[in-house]
Amino acid sequence: xxxxxxHELFRTYKTHTGTIRRKKKEVEAVRGVSFAVEQGAxxxxxxxxxxxxxxxxxxxxxxxxxxxxxxxxxxxxxxxxAQEVRKRIGYVFGGERGVYERLSGYDNLRYFAELYGVPxxxxxxxxxxxxxxxxxxxxxxxxxxGYSRGMKQRLHxxxxxxxxxxxxFLDEPTxxxxxxxxxxxxxxxxxxTAAGKTVLLTTHYMFEADALCDRIAVITKGTIxxxxxxxxxxRGVEQGNVLEVEVxxxxxxxxxxxxxxxxxxxxxxxxxxxxxxxxxQTQAEAELTSxxxxxxxxxxxxxxxxxxxxxxxxxxALVTEE
Amino acid sequence: MSVLRLVAVAWYxxxxxxxxxPFDGFGNVLYPLxxxxxxxxxxxxxxxxxTLLYAALGAAVMGMWSAxxxxxxxxxxxxxxxxxxxxxxxxxxHFSLIMLPATLGLATVGVYNLxxxxxxxxFVFGIPLTITHPLLFALSVVGTVLAFGGLGLLxxxxxxxxRAAWVLGNFFEYPVWLICGFLVPLALLPGWVRPISWVLxxxxxxxxxxxxxxxxxxxxxxxxxxxxxxxxxxxxxxVTNRVLYDARGRGTLSLT
Numbered sequence: 001x002x003x004x005x006x007h008e009l010f011r012t013y014k015t016h017t018g019t020i021r022r023k024k025k026e027v028e029a030v031r032g033v034s035f036a037v038e039q040g041a042x043x044x045x046x047x048x049x050x051x052x053x054x055x056x057x058x059x060x061x062x063x064x065x066x067x068x069x070x071x072x073x074x075x076x077x078x079x080x081x082a083q084e085v086r087k088r089i090g091y092v093f094g095g096e097r098g099v100y101e102r103l104s105g106y107d108n109l110r111y112f113a114e115l116y117g118v119p120x121x122x123x124x125x126x127x128x129x130x131x132x133x134x135x136x137x138x139x140x141x142x143x144x145x146g147y148s149r150g151m152k153q154r155l156h157x158x159x160x161x162x163x164x165x166x167x168x169f170l171d172e173p174t175x176x177x178x179x180x181x182x183x184x185x186x187x188x189x190x191x192x193t194a195a196g197k198t199v200l201l202t203t204h205y206m207f208e209a210d211a212l213c214d215r216i217a218v219i220t221k222g223t224i225x226x227x228x229x230x231x232x233x234x235r236g237v238e239q240g241n242v243l244e245v246e247v248x249x250x251x252x253x254x255x256x257x258x259x260x261x262x263x264x265x266x267x268x269x270x271x272x273x274x275x276x277x278x279x280x281q282t283q284a285e286a287e288l289t290s291x292x293x294x295x296x297x298x299x300x301x302x303x304x305x306x307x308x309x310x311x312x313x314x315x316x317a318l319v320t321e322e
Numbered sequence: 323m324s325v326l327r328l329v330a331v332a333w334y335x336x337x338x339x340x341x342x343x344p345f346d347g348f349g350n351v352l353y354p355l356x357x358x359x360x361x362x363x364x365x366x367x368x369x370x371x372x373t374l375l376y377a378a379l380g381a382a383v384m385g386m387w388s389a390x391x392x393x394x395x396x397x398x399x400x401x402x403x404x405x406x407x408x409x410x411x412x413x414x415x416h417f418s419l420i421m422l423p424a425t426l427g428l429a430t431v432g433v434y435n436l437x438x439x440x441x442x443x444x445f446v447f448g449i450p451l452t453i454t455h456p457l458l459f460a461l462s463v464v465g466t467v468l469a470f471g472g473l474g475l476l477x478x479x480x481x482x483x484x485r486a487a488w489v490l491g492n493f494f495e496y497p498v499w500l501i502c503g504f505l506v507p508l509a510l511l512p513g514w515v516r517p518i519s520w521v522l523x524x525x526x527x528x529x530x531x532x533x534x535x536x537x538x539x540x541x542x543x544x545x546x547x548x549x550x551x552x553x554x555x556x557x558x559x560x561v562t563n564r565v566l567y568d569a570r571g572r573g574t575l576s577l578t
Contacts, residue, residue, distance in 0.1 A: 013573055058576075063408055065570045087414040097405025102342040103335060111335045114328045115413035115420055163414070 001075050003167050003198035004037040004060060009069035011055050011222075029055040031222035032069070037200055037215075042193045044213035045202040048319050052222040053202035054093075057171050060200070061091050073167055087117070090160035090168040094175035096152050101145035105136050105155050108144055109162060116163035130158040134188065150181030157188060167198045174208060186212060206315040220319040234311050240265055242309045243289060245278045246302030258295050263288055266317030275302055281309060281317045328415060332423035333430070340393075340427055354385030354435040355442050361505055362447045371450050372536065378443035379535055380504040383528045385439055386432030386470060387504070391495045393428045394474040398481040407482070408575050411566060417482075418475060418562040422555065425474030429467045436463060454537035458544075462534045465544045466527030469551025473523055475558045483565040485574060502528055523550035 011030040016022045030052040037043040045053050058064040060071050062082040071078045076085045100108050106127065113123045131137045134154035144152060153173060160168060170189060174182040189212055192199050203209055209216045210230045217227040226233060250269065255278070259267045263286030270277040282288050293301065358381040365377035401407040410420050443449040453459045477494075499505060501515060502524040508516060519525045526547035533540035569575050 011573075061412055063412055063570060063575055064573055065567070083414065086412055089412075091409070091412055093405075095405070098409055100335075100339060100404065100406065102339045107335055107338070111332060112409070112413070114331045115410065115415050117324065117414050120324070120327060159409075 001039075002036040002072075003039040003041070004035075004043070004071075004073055004200055006036075006056065006060065006071045007034050007069055009033040009056065009059055009071055010067045011052075011059060011064060012067045029222055030059070030066075033219065033222070033224055034069075035217050035224060035227060037198060039198050040193060040196055041214045042189070042199040042201060042212055044209035044216040045200065045219055046204065046206065046209045046216050046315065047202075047219035048204055051204075051219045051319070053204075053219055054171055055222075056219070057091075057169050057200065057202055061089055061169050062086055087163070088166050090163070090165035092156045092160035092168065092170050092173055094153065094172040094177075096149055096176075098156060099144045099147075099152050101143065103144060104141045105131070105144055105147065105151075105158075106140040108155060109140075109158055112159045113162050118163050126162060126164075127158075130161055133161075134158045135184070148181075150177050150184075153177060153181070153185060154188075157185070161192075165197070167200070168192055170199060170201045172202055172204070174203070174205070182208075206312045210311055218315060218318045225318045230311070233314050240284050240309045240313075240317075241282050241286075242307050242313055243280045243282060243292060244303075244305045244307065245280070245292065245296070246272070246275050246304070247278050247296060248275050248300040248302070250276055250278060250296070250299060254296060254299070258292055261288060261291060261295070262286075264292075266313075268316045279313070279316070281313050325419065328419060329423050329426070332420065333426050336424045336427035337430055340431055351438070353388060354382070354439045357381040357384045357388075358439040358442045359446075362443055362449070364505075366447065374443070374447065374449045375452070375535065376532060377505065378440055378447075378449050379532050380528065381443075382436040382439035383466065383524065383531060384499050384504050385435030386429070386466065387498055387502075387524055388495055389432040389435055390425065390429050390470045390474045391477070391498065392492050393431070394425050394477040394481070397424055397428060398478050402485070402577070405576075411482075411569075411575055416559070416562065417566060418479060418555070418559045421478045421558075422471065422475050425478055426468070426471035428474055429470040432470060433463060433467060453535045455534045455540065458534035458540050459531065462527065462530035462540050462544050462547075465548050465551075466524070466531060469523035469527055469547045469554070472551035472554035472558070476554045479558045479562050479565055482575075483569055485577060498522065498524055501525070504528055521550065523547045523554065526550065 009030055010032060013027045013029055015025050015027055017025050033056055045056060047053050055064065059066050060073060060078055062078050062085050065079060073085050074088050078085055100111065103111065109127045109130065113127060118126055131140050134157050136151060136154055136158065139151065144155065147155065174185050177185060186208065189199065189201065201212060213230065215227065215229055216233060217224045255267055255269060258264060258280060263283045265281040265283060268279045270279065280292055358378060361377045361381035362374060365374055401410065411417060413420060440451055444451050501519050502522050503519065508519055526543045530540040530543035530547055533543060
């Protein structure tokens with residue numbers, strides 16, 4: 001039995017536009033997401049902001065009802081058996097919210113230990129263990145409002161593990177952390193599967209998913225566009241080429257016309273002070289340099305270079321595909 | 323046993339948070355004194371000390387009620403701002419059991435309001451604080467706090483479903499002063515208002531506190547107050563699952 005199973009999950013939000021003439025609008029945040037995570041695996045849901053990662057995770061942890069489709073965690077239905085699911089899962093999200101700032105780190109954990117039903121005689125030991133694990137020992141009696149972002153994030157992780165859940169959901173846990181803090185947190189996440197837990201991690205950092213995950217699903221615009229091991233995803237782009245063109249003031253229509261060219265796998269634009277870097281991924285056999293330059297309509301072009309594709313390029317190609 | 327422990331620990335930590343908020347604290351210190359001053363100035367003209375104590379007790383319960391009615395809504399709103407509401411919902415314990423200590427914590431602040439009002443009345447307006455049945459008075463105060471906590475829970479659960487409902491907390495603050503007889507005897511109100519007063523625990527809590535302080539039979543009122551408080555908790559527990567299911571369907575839990 002898979003630890004997490006999502007089958008054709010759809011989620012639509014109803015919203016309104018306008019003030020006086022209010023119009024109803026439906027936004028499809030998740031459109032037919034299916035995947036399975038084996039017990040003890042670390043599965044990554046990778047995608048850009050607004051791709052549907054958080055909405056998917058919230059359906060799995062019983063915070064949102066799917067509009068259609070179904071999902072099970074440890075064999076329990078996330079809609080019908082929500083209360084049972086909650087006993088078996090931990091949820092950690094990134095950012096500074098989700099902490100009682102006026103309470104100490106210790107009191108935060110004490111409060112949630114009660115909420116998660118940790119037996120009274122185990123609470124003290126469990127809290128001490130987790131404070132040690134996340135490196136908050138000696139600062140636990142200070143109010144959380146004085147904690148750095150990284151410390152709050154580690155407090156989140158400790159909270160999510162209080163009741164020793166079998167499945168842990170981590171929603172962009174390293175967002176906004178400095179490189180050292182993020183690295184420490186990643187090593188902590190890696191240790192979770194070593195302790196036998198199943199982990200579902202959402203992130204928009206390709207390297208993070210690559211470093212941590214057994215399998216990755218790339219999600220964009222509410223749909224999974226690729227799934228496999230990091231090696232599988234890398235293989236998908238190893239045969240291609242990447243052309244980088246420094247341009248000045250490139251128009252959106254121009255980018256679109258380049259994207260539509262035969263042999264082009266993906267196009268992205270990186271801002272570089274006054275210039276932009278147009279990154280075009282092409283099929284290996286395609287020689288498109290002159291064609292692409294022709295499409296730039298005589299605009300000002302700087303440095304041009306060609307290189308081997310990276311995993312990041314694979315990700316960009318997947319999430320920018322129409 | 324674990325339920326009692328949850329309520330006790332969560333109440334303590336919620337109370338700790340409330341007491342650490344300088345703005346809440348400032349409001350809690352000043353608010354009841356304004357109530358008391360207004361009420362006592364109105365009742366002072368030609369009134370006996372007994373009537374003044376009647377008014378002081380009314381003002382005291384007004385303070386208690388304000389602490390619950392306005393704060394229950396803003397407390398829920400704060401959980402949304404802090405991003406903790408989702409964590410409370412996703413916790414395995416029943417949501418109403420999690421919220422009850424929070425609203426009881428707010429109601430407990432009301433005990434301070436009661437004490438501050440009575441002392442203000444005593445030292446500034448010279449009202450003799452003669453409590454006829456001290457033990458029953460203490461029980462009535464505790465019973466009223468518990469019932470207010472139950473009513474606060476009912477509010478809090480509805481605030482989960484309706485994001486803007488915290489405004490209703492403010493709306494309910496003043497009508498209850500009148501409908502529940504905090505300052506004016508119920509007998510002076512139109513007949514059609516009475517049934518509304520009867521189903522509101524503050525009516526009976528107020529009456530029990532006055533009966534015990536001024537000499538009377540507070541027990542029936544206290545029991546009614548507790549019974550109604552318990553029924554609010556029951557209703558809140560019953561509607562919680564429905565409310566949460568609805569909020570999960572609408573996706574409003576993460577909204578501020």
